[in-house]
Amino acid sequence: MKVAVVTGASSGIGQSAAVQLAKRGVGVxxxxxxxxxxxxxxxxxxxxxxxTAVALSLDIGDTAGFPAFGEAVAGALAGAFGRESFDYLVNNAGFAGMAMIEDTVEQQFDRLTTGLFKGPFFLTQTLLPLLADGGAIVNLTSNSTLAQVTAPGYSVYAALKGAMAVLTRYMAKEFSVRGIRVNSVAPGATRTRFADDAFAKNPEIIPELARTFALGRIGEPDDIGMVIAMLLSEEGRWITGQDIEVSGGQNL
Incomplete structure (x- = not known):
């Protein structure tokens, strides 16, 4: 059985990715x-x-806890799957933050940097010895990095997601010697708990936002989760180093 590690899978895109992988026979x-x-x-x-699934606690903003998390992953692999390695990594965990550039404080900047870039970078480094040769990684970025989706207040968030897109390309190059493919997925606005559950708390914003999508609606978690599962699977075997927008044609 193939095994995937999916971070931030208690809801939204991460949950969908975990379930979609399970539908393909992958342990999670x-x-x-x-x-x-x-x-x-x-x-x-x-x-x-x-x-088969195992849930582990992880604070993506606490890099000091990563060695212990790596040990927990090794224990879960041995105990639940009889494995010493896993095959797929989905770097999905993170959080949002919004402030105009003139109002951004250093503490907020540092928190976002750790959660959205430093955390995924060093978590991947921590788990790399456990990732099997020939495996695959998908990083979550955002279409907020694109010129046509620029929104005031998301400068730090979007810049860090842009950094993840660049990191994806470098990971793809460096890890290719082990046959490991690395891609990233850039969702458009998707109905998740993102930004303090903004869509659930403010449903009136959805119809207006939906009009900015060529396909006429905002995204659903499975729209993204299925693409993640595809990129990790055999169908994605010749794709690496790509940042793939999955947005229903937002602001097309």
Missing amino acids: ILTYSSNREGAKETVAQIEQLDG
């Missing part, structure tokens, strides 16, 4: 931060598919 080690109940729900969905 998923992580959560504060949403333990959501992680249990993801595990339950996978078990309903006769799959």
Whole structure:
């Protein structure tokens, strides 16, 4: 059985990616931060598919905890899957933050930098010895890095997601000696708990936002999760070093 590590899989895109991978027969080690109940729900969905899943706690903003997390992954691999390595990594965990450039404070800047760039960078480094040769990685970026989707207030968030897109290309180059493919997926606005559950709290913004999409609606988690699963699977075997926008033609 192939095994994937999916970070931030207690809801939204991460949860969808974990379930979509399970539908393809992949075992899942998923992580959560504060949403333990959501992680249990993801595990339950996978078990309903006769799959195997293990939920582990991870704070993507606490790099000091990564060595212990690596040990926990090794333990889960041995205990639940009889493996010493895993095959796929999805760097999805992160958080949003919004402020105009003139109002951004250094503490907020540093928090976003750690959660959106430093964390995924060093988590990948930590898990790399456990990632099997011939495996694959998908990083989550954002179409906010694109000129046609520039929105005031997201300068730091978008810049860091842009950094992840560049990092993806360098990972693809460096890890290719082990046959490991690395791509990133750039979602458009998607119905998740993003930005403090903004869509659930402010449903009135959805119709106007939907009009900016060529396909006439905002994204759903499965729109992204299925692409992630495809890129990790055999269908994506000749794709590496790419940042793929999945946005339904936002601002096309």
